[in-house]
Amino acid sequence: MFKKETYISRREKLKKQVGNGLILLLGNSESPMNYADNTYHYRQDSSFLYFTGVNHPDLVTVLDCESGKDVLFGDDYTIDHIVWMGQQPTIASRADKSGIKETQPLSKLQQVLDAAKSTGRTIHFLPVYRHDNKIRIFEWLGIEPAKVVENASIDLIKAVVNQRNYKSDEEIVEIEKAVNTSVDMHVAAMRMLKPGMRESDIAAEMIRIAEAENGHLSFPVIATINGQTLHNHYHGNIVKDEQVFLLDCGAETEMGYAGDLSSTLPVGPKFTSIQKEIFNIALASHEAAIDMLKPGVAFKDVYYQSARTILEGMKGMGFVKGNIEDALVNGAHAMFFPCGLGHMMGLDVHDMEDLGEVYAGWDGVPKSTQFGLKSLRLGRKLEPGFVITIEPGIYFVPDLIDLWKTNNINTEYLNFDMLDKFRNFGGMRNEEDFLITPDGKRLLGKQKPKTIEQVEAERAYAFK
Numbered sequence: 001m002f003k004k005e006t007y008i009s010r011r012e013k014l015k016k017q018v019g020n021g022l023i024l025l026l027g028n029s030e031s032p033m034n035y036a037d038n039t040y041h042y043r044q045d046s047s048f049l050y051f052t053g054v055n056h057p058d059l060v061t062v063l064d065c066e067s068g069k070d071v072l073f074g075d076d077y078t079i080d081h082i083v084w085m086g087q088q089p090t091i092a093s094r095a096d097k098s099g100i101k102e103t104q105p106l107s108k109l110q111q112v113l114d115a116a117k118s119t120g121r122t123i124h125f126l127p128v129y130r131h132d133n134k135i136r137i138f139e140w141l142g143i144e145p146a147k148v149v150e151n152a153s154i155d156l157i158k159a160v161v162n163q164r165n166y167k168s169d170e171e172i173v174e175i176e177k178a179v180n181t182s183v184d185m186h187v188a189a190m191r192m193l194k195p196g197m198r199e200s201d202i203a204a205e206m207i208r209i210a211e212a213e214n215g216h217l218s219f220p221v222i223a224t225i226n227g228q229t230l231h232n233h234y235h236g237n238i239v240k241d242e243q244v245f246l247l248d249c250g251a252e253t254e255m256g257y258a259g260d261l262s263s264t265l266p267v268g269p270k271f272t273s274i275q276k277e278i279f280n281i282a283l284a285s286h287e288a289a290i291d292m293l294k295p296g297v298a299f300k301d302v303y304y305q306s307a308r309t310i311l312e313g314m315k316g317m318g319f320v321k322g323n324i325e326d327a328l329v330n331g332a333h334a335m336f337f338p339c340g341l342g343h344m345m346g347l348d349v350h351d352m353e354d355l356g357e358v359y360a361g362w363d364g365v366p367k368s369t370q371f372g373l374k375s376l377r378l379g380r381k382l383e384p385g386f387v388i389t390i391e392p393g394i395y396f397v398p399d400l401i402d403l404w405k406t407n408n409i410n411t412e413y414l415n416f417d418m419l420d421k422f423r424n425f426g427g428m429r430n431e432e433d434f435l436i437t438p439d440g441k442r443l444l445g446k447q448k449p450k451t452i453e454q455v456e457a458e459r460a461y462a463f464k
């Protein structure tokens with residue numbers, strides 16, 4: 001945890017910005033895998049963590065915007081829990097570390113909420129993504145589970161985004177720890193992968209390194225020869241020489257801050273010449289995006305520059321024809337780059353995606369529905385304190401090639417005969433994490449190998 005003053009001042013700012021009523025912040029409970037006592041790895045809700053620092057299940061905080069009072073609701077462990085899980089800090093001592101003076105058992109929460117409702121006070125809550133918490137909202141406030149998200153408080157969402165989007169110096173220290181562990185994971189994979197291994201050999205090592213730092217993964221590992229599938233979590237393939245391997249994984253620190261990096265490596269010691277050509281176009285797109293990062297620049301324009309670089313490079317190889325600007329407007333780049341360029345990162349790897357990308361990433365502006373652009377999670381103007389990822393890629397998705405060819409989509413800009421020949425190529429991406437500073441940007445964490453020479457130098461260790 002940070003010192004208690006951090007959490008006190010975050011809550012004070014939140015109450016002031018929301019201005020009226022009660023703020024109900026729900027912590028997460030344990031999630032059972034196959035029976036109640038056999039749970040998944042526990043993950044606290046990130047906004048609850050941000051405003052309280054308390055990483056423990058079954059807690060609720062109520063912040064009163066008028067009286068200024070904060071209360072932590074939760075139940076101390078019984079002797080049965082202690083026998084099963086050992087002695088644990090009391091709710092009061094957890095509250096004290098967060099600077100919260102009052103605690104109440106969970107059974108008292110209903111009375112507090114009923115009293116607020118009966119006097120017409122607003123009860124603000126955030127969009128709820130866990131089903132058990134939707135049921136709790138139904139029980140406490142009478143809002144049907146299917147309608148909980150649409151009843152979330154826009155004022156509260158905006159106030160939370162308005163704080164969490166700007167990372168403080170102490171948060172940057174944590175994020176850099178996560179990124180440094182993530183770099184160690186990627187370098188280890190580059191030094192380990194060999195033909196004949198299974199993808200799961202690499203995935204297992206990534207988990208080991210993240211957990212060895214007393215942390216976790218920030219999202220499930222992507223370690224695959226099928227990099228064209230953006231979030232491929234299958235790890236059962238045996239890898240072969242001349243294939244490309246896409247690794248996208250990151251660590252989460254003990255305090256919950258994320259890192260997120262991607263690398264593309266040859267399964268053999270070296271890339272083939274055609275792999276080098278496409279790798280360098282993806283890298284040029286990555287560098288073009290980085291060059292533009294500074295306050296005041298809209299991330300949507302950074303995305304377009306990155307997509308333009310891919311179209312130009314692919315035109316040079318014969319995949320693209322016609323006018324590049326027209327191809328861009330018509331979304332032809334999405335054949336190779338059907339996803340966004342990057343996202344906010346912090347306590348969540350896709351920071352605050354639960355609160356709605358339109359608020360966290362687009363400053364309230366509705367997102368485009370065009371294929372490709374609609375997946376851009378971040379489009380707003382960049383500001384100092386934002387932490388973002390840059391992760392353009394080039395992918396050959398056989399189903400997309402077939403769909404567009406059959407439906408004559410962007411045929412004036414794409415060479416489908418050539419695309420057909422690359423249907424088994426896979427995908428390539430490179431990803432790094434940046435802080436937007438008052439005069440530009442700063443790479444977070446250690447430099448990860450990212451050029452062909454740097455990646456092949458690491459691959460040499462695997463073949464010694």
Ligand code: GLY
Nearest residue numbers: 248260261391431
């Ligand atoms: N790099 C993984 C993701 O953005 O989901």
